[in-house]
Amino acid sequence: xxxxxxxxxxxxxKIGQSMTLxxxxxxxxxYMYWYRQDPGMGLKLIxxxxxxxxxxxxxxxxxxxxxxxxxxxxxxxxxxxxxxxTSVYFCASSAxxxxxxxHFGDGTRLSIL
Amino acid sequence: AQSVxxxxxxxxxxxxxxxxxxxxxxYGATPYLFWYVQSPGQGLxxxxxxxxxxxxxxxxxxFEAEFKRSQSSFNLRKPSVHWSDAAEYFCAVExxxxxxxxxxxxxxxxxxxx
Numbered sequence: 001x002x003x004x005x006x007x008x009x010x011x012x013x014k015i016g017q018s019m020t021l022x023x024x025x026x027x028x029x030x031y032m033y034w035y036r037q038d039p040g041m042g043l044k045l046i047x048x049x050x051x052x053x054x055x056x057x058x059x060x061x062x063x064x065x066x067x068x069x070x071x072x073x074x075x076x077x078x079x080x081x082x083x084x085x086t087s088v089y090f091c092a093s094s095a096x097x098x099x100x101x102x103h104f105g106d107g108t109r110l111s112i113l
Numbered sequence: 114a115q116s117v118x119x120x121x122x123x124x125x126x127x128x129x130x131x132x133x134x135x136x137x138x139x140y141g142a143t144p145y146l147f148w149y150v151q152s153p154g155q156g157l158x159x160x161x162x163x164x165x166x167x168x169x170x171x172x173x174x175x176f177e178a179e180f181k182r183s184q185s186s187f188n189l190r191k192p193s194v195h196w197s198d199a200a201e202y203f204c205a206v207e208x209x210x211x212x213x214x215x216x217x218x219x220x221x222x223x224x225x226x227x
Contacts, residue, residue: 004156031213033214035217040122040220041219042117042203042218042220043157043203043215043217045214048213048214058214090156092156092157094213098164098207098213099145099164100213101147101159101162102157102159102213104149104158105156106155106156107154107155107156
């Protein structure tokens with residue numbers, strides 16, 4: 001009963017390094033999302049996907065890229081890490097209908113130094 | 114501008130006392146409304162949701178929320194708080210044309226005193 005799995009849980013990067021945050025779901029959900037959570041700011045949508053091969057920008061996409069080659073996986077890539085990208089990142093998935101809630105992973109805490 | 118506001122950043126409540134968390138939204142039409150809870154180091158868990166119908170909705174862990182269209186509010190309540198309710202609570206809305214995308218409030222952190 002895994003749900004949404006995110007790896008790694010913690011990571012420290014140096015400025016300018018790149019990395020990929022992994023997200024996988026086993027609920028056969030077509031919709032997947034990436035959020036970042038900054039203190040006191042709630043969650044902001046970075047990118048989302050409505051199915052394999054389809055992605056679109058959310059509210060705060062700058063500095064990030066995504067791909068969706070399979071239904072299960074939705075990785076988030078940081079190409080040139082910047083201190084402003086220090087945050088907690090959450091992946092979520094949902095079924096297609098509007099009345100279906102989003103299911104969240106446990107998050108990745110990322111620090112850029 | 115469309116927004117979701119949780120006016121209280123922190124709330125401290127004694128164990129056994131009642132709890133009410135406020136949420137106001139500014140959208141033209143009634144959006145879908147959600148409350149999520151986040152325990153330390155965990156992801157968000159859905160407490161309850163409102164789509165239509167009865168304006169008082171029941172959720173998990175003894176929580177309920179009331180939708181008031183005239184006040185654009187969706188406040189969360191619990192009659193008697195347990196120490197395990199200490200967490201951060203997020204109100205979220207899904208506007209009618211948003212296509213499953215949520216907008217979150219800033220969150221309210223609840224501390225429970227013994």
